[in-house]
Amino acid sequence: MHETDMTKxxxxxxxxxxxxxxxxxxxxxxxxxxxxxxxxxxxxxQFAFDAQTQGTFLDGAELVIEETPLIxxxxxxxxxxxxxxxxxxxxxSCQSPMDDIRSGRELRIGRVEFSQKAPSQxxxxxxxxxxxxxxxxx
Amino acid sequence: MHQTFDAALEMNLLHANQHGAEENxxxxxxxxxxxxxxxxxxxxxxxxxxxxxxxxxxxxxxxxVIEGDMTTQLDADRLRQHEVPVIAINTGRACxxxxxxxxxxxxxFAHEQTPQDFDLMFVENVGNLVCPAEFExxxxxxxxxxxITEGEDKPLKYPIMFREADCLLxxxxxxxxxxxxxxxxxxxNVRQLNSKVVVIPVSAKTGEGLESWCDWVKQFVSNQSGAAxxxxxxx
Numbered sequence: 507m508h509e510t511d512m513t514k515x516x517x518x519x520x521x522x523x524x525x526x527x528x529x530x531x532x533x534x535x536x537x538x539x540x541x542x543x544x545x546x547x548x549x550x551x552q553f554a555f556d557a558q559t560q561g562t563f564l565d566g567a568e569l570v571i572e573e574t575p576l577i578x579x580x581x582x583x584x585x586x587x588x589x590x591x592x593x594x595x596x597x598x599s600c601q602s603p604m605d606d607i608r609s610g611r612e613l614r615i616g617r618v619e620f621s622q623k624a625p626s627q628x629x630x631x632x633x634x635x636x637x638x639x640x641x642x643x644x
Numbered sequence: 645m646h647q648t649f650d651a652a653l654e655m656n657l658l659h660a661n662q663h664g665a666e667e668n669x670x671x672x673x674x675x676x677x678x679x680x681x682x683x684x685x686x687x688x689x690x691x692x693x694x695x696x697x698x699x700x701x702x703x704x705x706x707x708x709v710i711e712g713d714m715t716t717q718l719d720a721d722r723l724r725q726h727e728v729p730v731i732a733i734n735t736g737r738a739c740x741x742x743x744x745x746x747x748x749x750x751x752x753f754a755h756e757q758t759p760q761d762f763d764l765m766f767v768e769n770v771g772n773l774v775c776p777a778e779f780e781x782x783x784x785x786x787x788x789x790x791x792i793t794e795g796e797d798k799p800l801k802y803p804i805m806f807r808e809a810d811c812l813l814x815x816x817x818x819x820x821x822x823x824x825x826x827x828x829x830x831x832x833n834v835r836q837l838n839s840k841v842v843v844i845p846v847s848a849k850t851g852e853g854l855e856s857w858c859d860w861v862k863q864f865v866s867n868q869s870g871a872a873x874x875x876x877x878x879x
Contacts, residue, residue: 508738508775508778511738512657512658518660519657519659523653531649538657546778591803592800594800595800603837603839613657614654614656614657615657616654618650622649
């Protein structure tokens with residue numbers, strides 16, 4: 507279950523970012539890009555995210571996963587092609603090895619969406635550094 | 645009024661692990677140690693290969709091992725019989741070593757030994773064909789093992805490991821007469837994914853191919869330490 511570790515990494519990255527922001531923004535969505543040619547299963551990641559963010563500053567935030575397809579470029583044919591994961595990786599036209607991957611290796615936190623309360627309405631709230639319910643061990 | 649804002653992070657999800665891996669590599673470079681990360685599914689023969697390798701190279705290279713195992717010390721105990729320092733890391737439920745665990749192993753190694761006296765560090769990863777491929781630990785090269793009993797299609801089914809490997813050992817070749825496996829098919833499946841990987845069929849039982857493997861290791865260590873010296877001179 508390396509998705510658990512990946513989720514921890516995700517939470518820590520967002521927490522570090524949040525700690526540098528003025529005010530107390532509330533994270534609403536986290537956008538993640540997951541390539542087809544990685545060892546990550548988006549459904550497991552979604553499950554891990556929902557479970558591991560409970561009771562933390564990300565509780566209730568939505569994880570939006572964009573999946574990117576595996577696309578390779580064949581230098582001999584000078585064209586892109588779509589390898590079939592599990593079956594065929596060499597160029598479909600000339601059988602050259604899959605040397606150049608153009609898409610599908612992404613594991614990237616793209617952007618976050620957050621809301622900022624107006625200062626007058628602000629209610630006291632724990633800052634991320636004071637969170638005690640999430641104790642990462644990575 | 646509820647207003648939503650956007651901020652671009654554009655960060656690799658494995659950024660923290662990657663950063664730790666680079667720190668480990670810097671540390672190893674300063675000590676003049678080359679590090680090889682051995683990865684395969686459980687039971688493909690990593691420990692047996694290491695036992696033979698430690699034996700064959702003991703007069704030429706000063707070696708140590710970081711041994712990743714989910715719960716036991718069994719493999720570490722086997723390797724300790726060859727009189728090399730073995731740092732055992734129990735990963736618990738984690739299915740791979742990450743750079744932080746290996747950093748802990750290097751710390752212990754530095755505490756117990758004089759690291760500058762060593763040339764080569766093997767990291768024996770947890771047996772798993774999926775996860776270790778995504779988690780760099782600070783190695784200079786990745787060595788994948790695939791035993792012929794696992795079947796010809798494994799490189800196609802577990803592509804990342806074979807794509808990332810610098811050297812692939814096809815192990816247990818002594819069993820070939822008993823199996824309907826064509827080693828050439830394994831190699832051509834790997835080549836679809838990785839045109840540069842060095843493929844060496846070996847049998848730790850009969851010794852077949854071990855000389856080629858040891859030659860590859862010695863050559864790699866020698867190139868690596870040459871590169872590290874140049875780096876030091878240049879800076």
